[in-house]
Structure formats: C-alpha cells, structure tokens
Amino acid sequence: MASPANKKPIMVLYSGVDCIYSHGTRVVLFEKEVECEVRYTDNDDYLEDVAEYNPYGEVPTLVDRELIIYGSRVINEYLDDRLPHPPLMPVDPVNRARARLMIMRFNRDLYKAFTLIKKGSARSEKARKIIRDQLTAMSVFLEQQEYMLGEDFSLADAWIAPLLWRLPAIGVELPAQAKGTLDYADRVFARQSFQTSLTEPEKDIRGIEY
Structure with missing residues (x-):
C-alpha cells in the first residue's frame, strides 16, 4: 500500500528491483496491507541511504520510525509480530x-x-x-x-x-x-x-x- 505523497511514511522498505530476498519481504508487506513506502535501490540516492542505514549495505532494509532492521528473515518476522493480522506464523x-x-x-x-x-x-x-x-x-x-x-x-x-x-x-x-x-x-x-x-x-x- 503506497503512502500519500504529502504524508511522511511510517515505514520505508529499501528493496532491490530484482532481489530474491527483497521480493519475499515485499510479499509479506502486501499480505499485511501495511502503509509502507518501497524505495528501490536502482535509484542512487536510495542506494546511499542503504549504505548509511545498513552496515552490510544490503537489501532489504526496513526503517520503522527510529528502528532500522536488515536481513529478510528478521524483517519478515518483525512485520508479522508488529502487524499481527493476518498472522503469517503459527501461534503454538x-x-x-x-x-x-x-x-x-x-x-x-x-x-x-x-x-x-x-x-x-x-x-x-x-x-x-x-x-x-x-x-x-x-x-x-x-x-x-x-x-x-x-x-x-x-x-x-x-x-x-x-x-x-x-x-x-x-x-x-x-x-x-x-x-x-x-x-x-x-x-x-x-x-x-x-x-x-x-x-x-x-x-x-x-x-x-x-
């Protein structure tokens, strides 16, 4: 779900345009229907942001207010915990x-x-x-x-x-x-x-x- 142009997004996902790891995280985002801006790193400015936020310089990288998370498995589980509906992991x-x-x-x-x-x-x-x-x-x-x-x-x-x-x-x-x-x-x-x-x-x- 895209954020309105005049509103600062709560979440920003930095993603590769054809990165297999980023792709899975995008699927999770759209399952959750979360308000999140996806910024693709074929844009050099966004690539510089990733270098600043992520010590490994890799995508996906998620910025949620003051929290910065990287690693697709970590991001995916965080999104499921942060946004519990619909649940994407078993309860038990x-x-x-x-x-x-x-x-x-x-x-x-x-x-x-x-x-x-x-x-x-x-x-x-x-x-x-x-x-x-x-x-x-x-x-x-x-x-x-x-x-x-x-x-x-x-x-x-x-x-x-x-x-x-x-x-x-x-x-x-x-x-x-x-x-x-x-x-x-x-x-x-x-x-x-x-x-x-x-x-x-x-x-x-x-x-x-x-």
Missing part, C-alpha cells in the same frame, strides 16, 4: 519452530543453490539438480494441502514463492512428477499480494502480466 511454539526450520532449509539449500547458478558457478548444474529434486519431492505433501504449513498462507510461502517465480531465469524446469508443486506455485502467484509485489524486471522473467 512447536509449529513456529517447524516453520522456522523450513525457512532455514529453504535458505541453506534452495537459495544457496540459486545463488551459485546466478553467479555462474562451475557447480551450477549440480545446483539446478538440487532445486529440481527438492521442489519435486515437495509435491507429495503439496498435493494434500494448500500451502507450505497447511491451509493458511505463511512466511514459509512468502519465502519460497520468489524462487519458484525465478525458475525459468535459472534454467530449471520441473518434471511432470512435480505437479503438486506446480499447482501450488500457481495458487501463490494468483494471490493479490504476490501480483502486487512484482516489479517490472520480475514480471519480465515470465513475460506474463500478473
């Missing part, structure tokens, strides 16, 4: 831990493989196989439920969706056995929050006007 500690473990595995396995491919690593083909095999394996339980944690959209879905969207850009095509995952991806892509989150470069990945 056991399932919250399971959700965090799932997100950690996405980051360590799938996002690590994605980064290797984007960097043109000699291990790119192995990385593609890791992504293809793991997403295909997920099909078994995704055929039985709407989203990663069950029937409700969660931070885990916001985390995996940007990777699924970028599969054509990294040369990963899922096999027919991954129908559950492919159908799941279509459900997530159809959500208003995901459609609104897409930047022009991200729309160009699939050449589809969502």
